[in-house]
Amino acid sequence: MAENLLRPQPYLAENPLERTLRESFDTNRRILDPPFPLSIPTPEEYLCLTRAILYSILTEGRTRGIRLKYLHAIVVDGYASFTALTASVVDELFERLLDDAKEQIVWIAGEMVEVGAQGFGDLLVSLLRQVVGGDYGDGNMWLCFEEASLFLRKWSALLEEDGEGRSALCCGFYCFLRLLGDHCRTRWSGDERLSALRQLEIDFCTKMLKEQFSLCMNVGRDLIRMLQDLVHVPEFHEIWKDLVLNPGAFGCPLFSDISQIYRIRTPSRYFLLRLTPEMERQMRFLLTNLKLGGQKRHQAWFWNKFLGTNPERETLVIDLIRFVCCAHHPTKEVLHSDIIPRWAVIGWLLKCCRKNYVEANAKLALFYDWLFFDERVDKVMNIEPALLLMVCSLPQYVAITDSLLEFLLLLVDNYDVDRMALITRGVLTSFDVLTRSGVVPSSDALTSAEGISPPLKERLGALLLRKEDHSAEAHAID
Structure with missing residues (x-):
């Protein structure tokens, strides 16, 4: 029997999404282990199986490799249903998920990037939005660290995907650059966990600025607003000097003066990233x-x-x-x-x-x-x-x-x-x-x-x- 997915909360009605996932798992649990059936599922069966596999991974993390292998075998839509379903779980249930389920969500995100799943960018954005600004609790710090690590670890795979991957990198860059403005100023700045997280965020953001400046420009003028909050940070001080005095250092033919970035209106989707x-x-x-x-x-x-x-x-x-x-x-x-x-x-x-x-x-x-x-x-x-x-x-x-x-x-x-x-x-x-x-x-x-x-x-x-x-x-x- 699968473990629970959500933390119990008294006086709260059963969540429809969680119930649907659990019912799909109960219906299909006998075929989720090898040997897998050879029959081709109908579209309805496929969606039900997708829900069952996701629920099994989230509640029985030890079986995730086997479950994902089954998904690879039956996938017919470029993983679109699976990533969309996972993103819905993040949007609707993440705050209530048990810690082990949250770990599996982050693992799933990394796996979907590796296979170039359709919709993996939306899943990464959903996870980014769960990082709460000004929250230095263990859970929030863990999530931020894991996501920054994921972006660095999957750097090459993200760049290979011209659409979703590069867009996700821009979203991650905006989020971590904005969070750094808080993380470098907070009274918790001496905390060892925050120091490690801050360095990881600095590594990712400076890598973006030095290696993918054309992508950074997609953020628009709010890029400058956020960078000005970080001029006192040594790694960004040098970047700021180049931005103002030596634009050629970025190796971007389209960039010759900071006024060009001023003229780019920041797309509204970026402003959603810092709100849950x-x-x-x-x-x-x-x-x-x-x-x-x-x-x-x-x-x-x-x-x-x-x-x-x-x-x-x-x-x-x-x-x-x-x-x-x-x-x-x-x-x-x-x-x-x-x-x-x-x-x-x-x-x-x-x-x-x-x-x-x-x-x-x-x-x-x-x-x-x-x-x-x-x-x-x-x-x-x-x-x-x-x-x-x-x-x-x-x-x-x-x-x-x-x-x-x-x-x-x-x-x-x-x-x-x-x-x-x-x-x-x-x-x-x-x-x-x-x-x-x-x-x-x-x-x-x-x-x-x-x-x-x-x-x-x-x-x-x-x-x-x-x-x-x-x-x-x-x-x-x-």
């Missing part, structure tokens, strides 16, 4: 179902569930803001309803910040697409929340408007002094597009607003007056 599936579901529920004024109870629940359990998890606010801006674009029906708007959720997330560096990175996450906005490649919905948060905070919460406006003006002057023209153009274009799109009637909503600090209004006015002069510079930049 449950975190994504709850955030989307908040943004699509709760009315403004009635969201506080759910926000308190969200905080207690995902952020408040550990002070280190505060850094998740940065990822949540990027997700809300760039990966959740509400429908017209929601926009014209009384559902809580994105800008209000972001305002709440900013209030969750307790550490100064987290707040600064959260504001940068909010304004990042403003700095390089280009109508030809960027989306107005990515920059809308920042302006609405500043305008709608007036006059009751003018301190929020002052703080955000001051931060934006500081970015224009200081983010990249050598490419200030590009950044100024991006911010001016953002204001222009947002007013033309009707997000606000005009920039007067800020420049003429009462309560905003006069020096800030003066600086903003001076910036907006540069629009005509900057149009000529734009041609030179292009």
Whole structure:
């Protein structure tokens, strides 16, 4: 008889997926051991056998080699059913899986990479999303270590798969680069387990940057945002110097200046990687179902569930803001309803910040697409929340408007002094597009607003007056 798959939880209904897997195993258990039947299974029998084999591997790890051999013998769909089923288990059940089952999942992922299984990339992404930022518990640290090891161990096999393999490498690179920003700063930095994990992440990310820079560029401008968090790390300090001063060191013919990366909008799929599936579901529920004024109870629940359990998890606010801006674009029906708007959720997330560096990175996450906005490649919905948060905070919460406006003006002057023209153009274009799109009637909503600090209004006015002069510079930049 197979062992249990899930940790028992009282008062929780039986999971339909787990039940289906177990029933398929009970039906087929007598044919899962050699000698295997010679008959060819029907499509329905094949799906049932696939579920039975997966359940057997997860609950009876000692038999995994035999079970996988049987799968190799009967596979007719390039392992698509098996990998999709395994990814579903990760998405729906991973948190409740017994430790041995989690180990088998990671083993399965490696085996599917080796055989070039259809859908192995989605399975790797599902596993990446189970690594929780700011969680330094044994289980989370183990999973992160195993996944980083898997990416390094299967490096060649992943590169051989032009589509799924290379895409998975980009996803792994984004995840581990983002996690390094936390792992190199946390109060746990002296912990031996974390030191070993951090070195593994550094090895993988630097290998990507040095050997596959063209793949790294697929991440887009958020690559620079994350790398700036790691400049103090010796291995990345040298890479940063080459990035700014010696782009030829990367051996990528398409790369000659950092401004090229600034112009690449980061695809929205990357912002999902740092949210667990449950975190994504709850955030989307908040943004699509709760009315403004009635969201506080759910926000308190969200905080207690995902952020408040550990002070280190505060850094998740940065990822949540990027997700809300760039990966959740509400429908017209929601926009014209009384559902809580994105800008209000972001305002709440900013209030969750307790550490100064987290707040600064959260504001940068909010304004990042403003700095390089280009109508030809960027989306107005990515920059809308920042302006609405500043305008709608007036006059009751003018301190929020002052703080955000001051931060934006500081970015224009200081983010990249050598490419200030590009950044100024991006911010001016953002204001222009947002007013033309009707997000606000005009920039007067800020420049003429009462309560905003006069020096800030003066600086903003001076910036907006540069629009005509900057149009000529734009041609030179292009």
